[in-house]
Amino acid sequence: MAVAFAWQEYRRANKRHLLLRIIAVVLAVTALACIILPIAYDGALNKTAERKAILLTTGFNNDSLNRADTNIITADAVIKNQYPNAKLINGLNELPKNTNLHIYGYGLNEDELAQLDTLPIVFHPAKAPVGVNYVNWDGSIKAGEPLHVQGQYNNTSAQKVKLVLNGLNTGLDSVMLPPNAQTNFNLSTIPKTTGKIVFTLYADTALQGSIPVQIAPVKPLRILMLSASPDFESKFLKNWLTGNGYAVALRSAISKNKFNSEFINTDQFNLSKLSAQTLNKFDVVFGDLSVFNGLSVAENSALKQAVADNGLGLIVRADSTGKTSWLQQPFPVDRASGKEPAAGPILINGKKSAGKLNNGLAYIAYQNGTQPLIKNTQQQVLASSALYGSGKIIFTTLNNTFTWILGGNKQDYWLLWSTLITKAARKENPDESQIEVLTPAYAGEPVHLQIAQGNASPLIINGKNTPSLQNAAIPFEYRAQYRPAKPGWQTLQSNNWYAYTKQSWAVMQASAKLSATKKYAKAHQINSIVTKQIQQKMRIDVPKIYFYILLLAACTFLWAEIKSLF
Template identity: 45%
Template sequence: MMQNNWNILVLIICLVIGAVVTWQEIRRVNKRLLSWRILAVIIASTALAGIAIPISFQKEISVDNQTEAVLVTDGFNPASLSAYKNLKRFTINPALKKRHPKLVLVDELANLYTDSGITRLHILGDGLSAYQLSQLHNLPVSFHPGQIKQGVTAVNWNTRIKNGDELKVQGTYKNTSANKIKLVLQGLGTSLDSVSIKPGETGTFELKNTPKISGKAIYRLLTISGKDTVDNGSIPFQVDSTAPLKVLMLTSSPDFESRFLKNWLSEKGYAVAVRSAISKDKFRTEFINTPAIPLENISGSVLDQFDLLIGDLSALKTFSPQNSAALHKAVTEKGFGVIIRADSAAGNSWLQSSFKTALSPRRDTLAYPILLQGNQQPLARITTGPLSIQFQDGMRPLVTNTLGHLLAATSLTGNGKLVYTLINNSFSWALAGNKGDYAKLWSALIRQAARKTPPEANWAIHTDIPSVSEPVDLLLQSEIAEIATAGSAALPPDQNPLLPFEYHYQYRPEKTGWQLVKAGNATNWWYVYGDEEWQSIRKLKKQADTRHYSLSLAGVNDVTKQIQKKATILVSKIYAYILLLLACTFLWAEAKTAGAATTSRKGQL
């Protein structure tokens, strides 16, 4: 559509120019060679249009007339060009054209498809992105990839974290050099963590830090060889401030574990209500950061005022049938979370039916380091007793010790979660001053159990490394379709026919850095990288996309080999330039000759 509008505009402009110049020629007093001058004007106007508008013609071709061509991209081996001496060789990179003058520079890949005399394209080097490949319109391709010699070949980090959570940057680095490579996580001008990759090895890495800030931030992953920084990639992420949870604590008797946990929760800003049994049907209550309410009867209306219940098993099993049913309904229907501290209470209530315990093979009382699920670094030693949780279907392990004994696990119950823990003496860490491990343990347990509020809308970025050079795919999951805004652009939604709550948007960023996309009340900040960042990962992604494109069309050429077909052949613009030059030269020479003749006659008079 845009091409048609451009063609019409060019034709109108050339017709206007031709008409004006022709009228000027007719008005001249000297009528010598008038018809030739008018013909020259028409040729010049037509040639000018031919330069601006692609001209093509249809031609029947057979397998003998079909031709192949070469597209050279970054990362190719110059020696490989010798195998394609008799083929046209193109590039879309001006820098490659400058280094290799024999390459033909094309402005758009669509031009290679339009020239349908090309029936197969050999792509050398790193290949093309998915967006660039779409411009080839299923033109068959043979891909000859270059080699990724050195760099980060995979990287991942948690782009959104909560206050107090750990940022983890994990990936793989390929080091083919003879020097040791040092990877440094840098934030706010300070080295936060580092790891080394040995010479000639491909190694995995994990860099961690707990940010002390809120909001948007950009750390950097520096690649250092000797004293030189050879690569520098952005690590953008967001730290979300969490609204303090409302926690109800129930204990069968006052104990150190509950006391230290209550103090830690209140220091973190949580609203805490504590009920401790002091004798039968008598309780002591305490309220921190929240107004006092009656806690003698833990009914459904009481539970609705909290996000999480932490209680020892003995206290939870004293619930009346009505209160137990209310708790079950809150968990299964309303997403309420419960952390159950196991004790010696026997029985088989619904709270413990998903968590079977058994005596550990080694019934010792020694202290062992413990591991949080997903963390490689163990926490401090702790004594947990002879019991361990038996793993079963539907259970997710949360905490183990270095012997592999399961000490805490979670299970989904309806819309809510139950967390079962055998650790009842974590206060010993706090007493010893190890507040860091204490906070990590309880933060992990609370994060798993707490009631989740589902967002009304959710944004996702479907482009791996967004940049200003190509459009970015944005995805919104929402019940309402709305026009989104990003920068100064209005983006219409494209609904997924299979998932009616899913809407796709496409946006070409105008600058690097943080970007805001908004559709109604659904907003999201996301990051656009500079073209020089994460080069090795970009190359691998291009190679994967090009290889997939090539394989998906592997049989196309075989099917069309034995048939005749019409091909659209582009006419070279050199002919239009030659005609324009000849016509303008004639008009200029004629005008000079006529002027000289007029001057001569005036001299004779």
């Protein structure tokens, strides 16, 4: 085009401005070509970028990462194999300094989050995993008691899932779970043997985890019931106790200093006066507050001594008497205003009852040093426990639990009274250590233990001395951290507890990490972005506006020049 147009200008008869016209023609064609073709050059661009480190954890998605991200690290060798671009670190103490930390995946557990030491983070959570994301059961039961396994299953598939509780290679209970839903489940069985048994939970054919349970042979507790007058609550409780093999002695007042005694599953003896020797024959004493307040000075003194020195347990039922007592001192009773609420479920050690109960307006005001055992749905305490020397006192405002028996609800009735009686009962061996696993135990991972023992002897776990920290407020309580070397049953003095394999309850572990990391990220948000200046080499496009101006100028000159001839 440039050559053709230049030749046309050269052939024109009037040779005025010939050189300028040829230059204008060439420039116009060149500008038109530059508009049509991409014109760019290599250059460097200064940019401000976030200084960040990306920590990959289990469950992260490759698609969630930006190709431009460079400072990618992980503390998991498996992730390093899956994502070779990530740098493997030995521990969280090697995290880069002065950077914004972004965490991808399921996140970190509570011990790992504690190592961050309040470091602000941005959490990019993975989707909730498929499987059992929560499960709970009583790890220590008596022979003949039902084992309840409760939890929640997350099913994201379009198919139903069959959840099966197995024991000794036998299916014991199962439930079908609907598709595309998070569903609560409840499986139960009554074990036929005693000792240490490990049950398993399967979703179809996929193993979810192990369920270790210690089943102790039944040793009937000895219960003394004190009654001022016949009532339905005491009558039904006596029938339930005797029907479940408890040794029960009942002392009912006939008139002043005259009593009627009844003995079931135990030998008969004189109950007219409660001495220290008599009280030491029982594990738990049950009665109304008015009955305890009506004891003679000698009986009251013997009762105090039996509880404080010998570990006797008391279950005290509140009544309408206004007389104060040493038994009620830790349990001030208050009354809610307004109408008496309708019957509703109650919470027994955090477990919601299936049946409803009318719990009235009275409740126990919480005091430091007490442990609530039963609450209503308004979180008002209906039964609470407190230490008194080496024994325990349990105080309750419930007085109509017998309505559950009348309605055929034996399960909730059993759970309520077995909870209260077991909590109050005298320990067979006061010096025996009681162990509570505060965090799920996995082989090779640290587990936090809380141990209650009556002496200051060293803690011996799996035959080795383990350092512990004594609670300054509760002298017989100790805390320890231990790392099980192998999965399976672990021993602490005469107690046993269980450590899982790292693969056990994988979905529940992931759900716990998600929850813990979300909570941490919310409390430790990044308030200021750490930035850095970077120089980035890139192809820079020449703006087309310059070529449009050049084309317009050349064409304008050619038009004006030809117009000047006329």
